[in-house]
Amino acid sequence: xxxxxxxxxxxxxxxxxxxxxxxxxxxxxxxxxxxxxxxxxxxxxxxxxxxxxxxxxxxxxxxxxxxxxxxxxxxxxxxxxxxxxxxxxxxxxxxxxxxxxxxxxxxxxxxxxxxxxxxxxxxxxxxxxxxxxxxxxxxxxxxxxxxxxxxxxxxxxxxxxxxxxxxxxxxxxxxxxxxxxxxxxxxxxxxxxxxxxxxxxxxxxxxxxxxxxxxxxxxxxxxxxxxxxxxxxxxxxxxxxxxxxxxxxxxxxxxxxxxxxxxxxxxxxxxxxxxxxxxxxxxxxxxxxxxxxxxxxxxxxxxxxxxxxxxxxxxxxxxxxxxxxxxxxxxxxxxxxxxxxxxxxxxxxxxxxxxxxxxxxxxxxxxxxxxxxxxxxxxxxxxxxxxxxxxxxxxx
Numbered sequence: 371x372x373x374x375x376x377x378x379x380x381x382x383x384x385x386x387x388x389x390x391x392x393x394x395x396x397x398x399x400x401x402x403x404x405x406x407x408x409x410x411x412x413x414x415x416x417x418x419x420x421x422x423x424x425x426x427x428x429x430x431x432x433x434x435x436x437x438x439x440x441x442x443x444x445x446x447x448x449x450x451x452x453x454x455x456x457x458x459x460x461x462x463x464x465x466x467x468x469x470x471x472x473x474x475x476x477x478x479x480x481x482x483x484x485x486x487x488x489x490x491x492x493x494x495x496x497x498x499x500x501x502x503x504x505x506x507x508x509x510x511x512x513x514x515x516x517x518x519x520x521x522x523x524x525x526x527x528x529x530x531x532x533x534x535x536x537x538x539x540x541x542x543x544x545x546x547x548x549x550x551x552x553x554x555x556x557x558x559x560x561x562x563x564x565x566x567x568x569x570x571x572x573x574x575x576x577x578x579x580x581x582x583x584x585x586x587x588x589x590x591x592x593x594x595x596x597x598x599x600x601x602x603x604x605x606x607x608x609x610x611x612x613x614x615x616x617x618x619x620x621x622x623x624x625x626x627x628x629x630x631x632x633x634x635x636x637x638x639x640x641x642x643x644x645x646x647x648x649x650x651x652x653x654x655x656x657x658x659x660x661x662x663x664x665x666x667x668x669x670x671x672x673x674x675x676x677x678x679x680x681x682x683x684x685x686x687x688x689x690x691x692x693x694x695x696x697x698x699x700x701x702x703x704x705x706x707x708x709x710x711x712x713x714x715x716x717x718x719x720x721x722x723x724x725x726x727x728x729x730x731x732x733x734x735x736x737x738x739x740x741x742x743x744x745x746x747x748x749x750x751x752x753x754x755x756x757x758x759x760x761x762x763x764x765x766x
Contacts, residue, residue: 388503392727403715406753408675409723411547411693411742414749417612418657425649437644439636441469441620448651449620455658456579457590459598465625468632471642472617473577473606475635478504480573480602480621481541483634485510490537492529496728496735498547498575505541513537516734519698520687522549524557529564539571540564545578545588548728548740549696550689552586559594566596571627573602577619580610580661582691583669592623602627607650609693610661618643618650668693668743671750675743678754682762684739693744696725700737703764707739710764718760720753 393410400407416422433442440446446463453459461467470476477500485491487509493501495514505512513532517524540561544553553561565572574591582588592601606619621631653660676686676695684697704710707724714720725738743750 384507384509388506389727391499392723393499396721396723399715400721403719403721405715405719405721406745406749406756407721408741408743408745408750408753409721411609411744412614413612413744414746415612417607418653418660421611421613421649421653421657424652425645428645428648433645433648435644437469437641437647439641440632441467441641442644442647442651445469445618445620445647445651445654448654449622452654452658453603453622457593459590459592459622461622462625466622466628468621468628468635469641469647470604470606470619470621470631470635471639472608473575473604473619474500475617475638476604476606476619476621476631477501477541477573477575479631479635479638480604480627481505481508481510482638483630483632484571484573484602484627485539488536489539490534491539491541492532492537492570493541494524494543494546495730496548496725497541498543499727501541501543510539511536512730514730516729516731517546517549517551518734519696519738520685522546522551522687522696524553524560526557526560529560533564533568533570537568537570539573542572542574542591544574544576544591545582545691547578547692548694548723548725550687550692550694552582552588552690555587555589558589558591562591562594562597565600569600571600571602572597574604576603576605577609578692579605581665581668581693583665583672583689586690588691599624602631607653610664611650611653611657612664613650613653616643616646616650618646671743671745671747674747675741675750675754678750678757679741681754682757693742695741695743697739697741698737699739699764702762704737705764706736711739717762718756720756 396409446467450461450463481504485508495516602623608614699710711724726735729735
């Protein structure tokens with residue numbers, strides 16, 4: 371028999387130009403080189419032991435089969451209580467709360483469930499990389515509004531200019547990854563005014579809602595006048611309770627928006643994490659103070675990292691929230707952040723992420739690097755000692 375012809379295999383056109391996620395690439399680089407990983411934002415200490423015990427109990431009690439597609443009632447009810455307790459938001463847990471496989475799936479399902487080909491989506495740049503991937507997969511068009519260094523504040527004139535006749539959505543993120551900016555009430559009121567004026571729906575990623583530092587406040591945009599009926603809010607247990615690997619998130623808002631998300635989600639995971647969902651409900655209700663304590667601890671680690679990076683000669687922007695700090699490499703003589711980050715593992719045994727992966731605007735991102743401080747103090751001290759002992763001068 372003649373040899374079987376090899377099939378022609380190529381990815382779908384909707385994936386063209388979407389690179390692999392930078393987080394997997396940089397974490398693999400850290401493992402390969404034995405470097406301290408200050409690139410990917412995951413903690414190296416778990417959340418409350420009582421929450422782990424609750425998951426074990428759920429497994430022992432038989433919560434090991436499919437959970438309802440919308441999520442187990444106990445978690446949906448706990449999410450509704452969380453929103454009421456923290457922000458005064460009243461939700462019907464049966465129609466206005468859905469459980470997702472982390473916030474990443476929530477964003478994916480929201481975009482796939484709402485955005486039609488040709489719809490324009492306003493996105494704050496730099497953006498978490500899944501946002502651009504999902505907008506492209508849905509056939510939407512992104513309209514970036516750039517938060518520019520060194521302050522990374524919202525330019526309201528740029529926001530208004532980004533809205534056109536085909537704009538239907540704003541994909542918002544505050545506290546903002548990767549800059550660490552927490553949008554002020556005034557900035558959010560400007561977004562709300564644009565949304566109401568142009569009849570836009572806001573999809574807001576608030577996974578860092580509790581990780582905000584002294585002098586700053588997280589304001590859910592859904593609490594502003596005219597916004598409750600047009601806002602789909604996304605969050606998760608991963609960041610604020612230090613269970614990033616559990617991938618349990620949720621979406622809240624008007625039934626029509628949550629229902630559109632679930633209409634797409636049912637064809638993605640349908641459901642996941644059955645024994646984890648009641649444990650997350652326990653976290654929200656019984657370990658509600660953990661995020662406040664975590665934020666206070668993170669603030670100290672933020673200060674440690676930022677001071678150490680400044681001592682190396684990098685220009686540092688001290689973040690207002692999240693896990694991340696941003697530096698500018700120009701003072702060390704590097705032509706761009708990509709070359710700096712490529713040399714860093716060999717020179718210092720440390721991995722960080724060039725911000726260019728989160729931008730369309732190459733000029734705005736050329737010299738910027740993101741570092742995470744959600745690691746144990748001794749890990750940060752090790753990384754800073756390595757940086758202090760290395761030659762970080764650029765080739766120029």
